[in-house]
Amino acid sequence: MTTISNTTQGKLLIYGATGFTGSLVVHxxxxxxLDFDIAGRNKDKLAALSAELTVPYHVFSVDDIDGWEKGLEGKTALLNIAGPFSQTANQAMDACITFKVHYVDITAEVDIYRLAERKDAAATAAGIMVMSGSGLFTTYDPLVVHTAQRVKNPVALRVAFTYSGGFTPGSVASSANIIGAGLLVRKNGELIKLSEAQSASFDVGNGPEEFSLLPLGGVVLSFKSTGIPDIEEYFKLALPANSAKEGVLTEGHSPADLTTERSTILIEVTGEDGTIVRSMADMPAGYMPTASSAVEIVSRVLNGSVKTGFQSPASAYGAALLTSLPVVNVTDF
Incomplete structure (x- = not known):
């Protein structure tokens, strides 16, 4: 792994720029x-967004290697917003490796984190960073590192995530892949799949509540950043009362409608001596935090602050990344 740092800002390509999340990110x-171009498959939407923001645009599919070559020419980094990422990430990562451009995405699909992990050697050889999960994990991962630093020799991690804010169509499509990955946990440093569902009780401020086991991605990303050998992750959905029909957000749905909703991440770390510490982040719900988090990550990449190979947000930027995020409140207890 090589750390690269300079003071010259590079140029970004944002792929998948015209969807709900993509629009938040580009704005x-x-x-x-930031200095950026936009790209995707829908020429009319790209042209309209290009005219609005006065930025260049490129029209190509993820399987178009010539399109990638032209789109990535002169770029320092790619930010992939095009979900479901099971259909876009492999091609985009390979294009970045081929053309030596840093790769960042916002996926919540654990299998894409595992894919990024498998690209480590190729990315390192190309001198680039591959970072998957720059949305939620820009808060989640440094919060894990922050909490782990509060004990001596952390040996176990449990996470309880309460989500509110609705879902985009891309996220709905991705959710099948998240569930399809199976009940993954980390035991003794190894990734294993449980045969039966399990739940656990956590108190995130409203008394004890039941959460369901779901691989959010810390079994890969936070293992990368901390090396904690035992990791379990739990999830609870709380759709906001003012979300779009059935909780699905469309391109015309206003992000302002979700500003009063909150999501929480509770981190519980056990030290080798049995000490248990907890930290909790309370943050705005929905996709606005994803946009600000992803742009925070790529702004660092464009300024040359990268580590080559496969990285998680905290393996690259540490617990201090938390202080760069807007309206994220952290409580230790």
Whole structure:
């Protein structure tokens, strides 16, 4: 692994720019003053967004290697927003490795984190970073590192995530892949699949509640950042009352409608001596945090702050990444 740092800002390509999340991301990137092009498959939508933001656009599918070559020419990094990522990530990662461009995405699919992990050697040889999960895990992963630092020799991690805010059509499609990955946990450093569902009780501020085991991705990403050998993750869904019909967000749905909703991440770490510590992050619900988190990550990449090979948000940027995120409140107890 090589750490690269410079002070010259590079240029970004945002692929999947015209969907609900993509639109949030490109507007946040513009607000932050990043230098970027947009890309995707829908020419009309790309042209309209290009005219609005005065940025170049490229039209190509993920299987079009010539399109990738032209789109990635002169770029420092790619931010892939096009879900479901089971249909886009492998091609996009391979294009970045071929053309030596850093890769970042916002997926929540654990199998894509495992895919990124398998690209480690190729990415390292190409001198690039491959980071999957720059949405939720920009908060989740550094919070795990922060909590783990509070005990001596952390040996076990449990996570309880309460989500509120609705889902985009891309996320709905991705959810089948998340569930399809199976009941993954980390035991003695090895990734294993449980045969039966299990639940656990956690108190995130409203008294004890039951959460269901679901591989959120820490079994891969937070193992990368901490090396904690035993990891279990649990999930509870709380759809907001003011979400779109059946909780599905469309391109016309206003993100402002979700500003009062909150999501929580509770981290519980056990040290070798049996000490148990907990930290909890309370943050805005929905996709606005995803946009700000992803843009925070790629802004660092464009400024040359990268580690080559497969990385998680915290393996690259540590617990201090938490302090760069807007409206994330952390409580230790």
């Amino acid at each position: 946040e990137a513009a607000r932050r003053g």
